[in-house]
Amino acid sequence: MAMFRVCTYNVNSIRSRRELLFMWLERSQVDVICLQETKVEERAFPFPDFEKIGYHCYVKGQRTYNGVAICSKLPLQDVFKDTSMDILDKESRIIGGRLGDIWLINVYFPHGDLRGTPKFTYKLAFYQQFYQFLAENFSPEDKIILLGDMNVALEDIDVYDPVLLRDTIGTMEEERSALRKILEWGFVDTFRYLYPNKVQFTWWDYIGGAVWKDQGMRIDYILVTKPLLPSVRDVYVDMWARKRRSPKPSDHAPVVCLLEL
Amino acid sequence: MAMFRVCTYNVNSIRSRRELLFMWLERSQVDVICLQETKVEERAFPFPDFEKIGYHCYVKGQRTYNGVAICSKLPLQDVFKDTSMDILDKESRIIGGRLGDIWLINVYFPHGDLRGTPKFTYKLAFYQQFYQFLAENFSPEDKIILLGDMNVALEDIDVYDPVLLRDTIGTMEEERSALRKILEWGFVDTFRYLYPNKVQFTWWDYIGGAVWKDQGMRIDYILVTKPLLPSVRDVYVDMWARKRRSPKPSDHAPVVCLLEL
DNA sequence: GTGCGTGGAG
């Protein structure tokens, strides 16, 4: 029996977040960190910094946009960076691997821009194809941790002002049902499972200092299949980096899940 | 009798140099600092930061390029930002004022790009018109401190490799004679006057880490008219900021002159 | 508001 900390963090560029990220890693002592929006090609990823503090890194990079990575104290097996599905593989948004009998799948779902735009269509198609990817390659009986920036706030409680934000990106019914379909396949939203009524966001717009008014959304998730649910001890959003003024933080905060394995 | 420190500093953007500049000001305790390449319009100049530590600021700003300022512990009189001469007033390159019976003239002379280009023509025309401005408005009997980035290395001793740099910008004969003409009007190059054989640069290219090999040029000057020469106690280039790696320094170092008045 | 890439300036 060992405590295991797994984390999802949209860093909004790993180059500009390097210093703060490593300060945070020293504090947080997570065993696995799943990064989104690293915004670098693999050759520019700071492997040495991670290796120096004992992480093995698996990186699917891309310049300017997107980019995901898994950094783990224990090496992963069966790492995959491609799904052989056109929409999922179009950009660097998915990376996965196995840690013993547990699958980790780190996904940066598309933002979607505005309803009716090609990006919105792409977001919904991405969700649909991701469902297909799950169904074809995994079983709800597998131990899977699916985590990342889903770019959807599942319920009204997951946004700071559901009336103001009605029908804006991340809160629309077709987005919510796309994410709900993933959950219905066999995942549990660990945070909402443990804290049914807690208002806690993971992202706050840079504009207008939204974080100081706690005007945010919960769009970053750690989902687990049912076989893993008994192991979940806690889930929390770590505000330490997000509430700093310098070095400038990401607009997201990391979400950390404690499992007893 | 009081010691008086006057300084010229091409900061290469006051916005990106703010933190380092104020660290330096605290150390250096200069009475007057003349800035070049502030690269901000007057409304974006950090007046409050200077006022907090007791400086009165006089600013001729411009967005993106150029921009000069004089910040002084004692208020200036007869501040001028225009010369009514077309070439001199085309960009924000000159600001002046009077401190008792001493005139301060802070100039950012044009860089000149390459011989034969319009910018090179502009540089020579600027020098020529500046000479005219001096002749028409001042006398060599006045107490004048003319300081700034002259973008000319007067002699071979003022560049790290005169052979390599022969006929490159800042070392060409027509540029040197343009600056020499200013001196001949009635100025003394305080640094060379006190240190006839000293090799000391004020600017080092960012490229190739030139500062670490001391591959630079002396292009920033503090010139004084003869009536002020007996007051000059020392002149030195302060490398403190330039040799730091962070916050990133300007490619120039400040030149400081001590006068006993 | 804060990233990144580009292109001009030095």
Added chain:
DNA sequence: CTCCACGCAC
């Protein structure tokens, strides 16, 4: 190499 402006993404 490091500034700035611009345009785009989020």
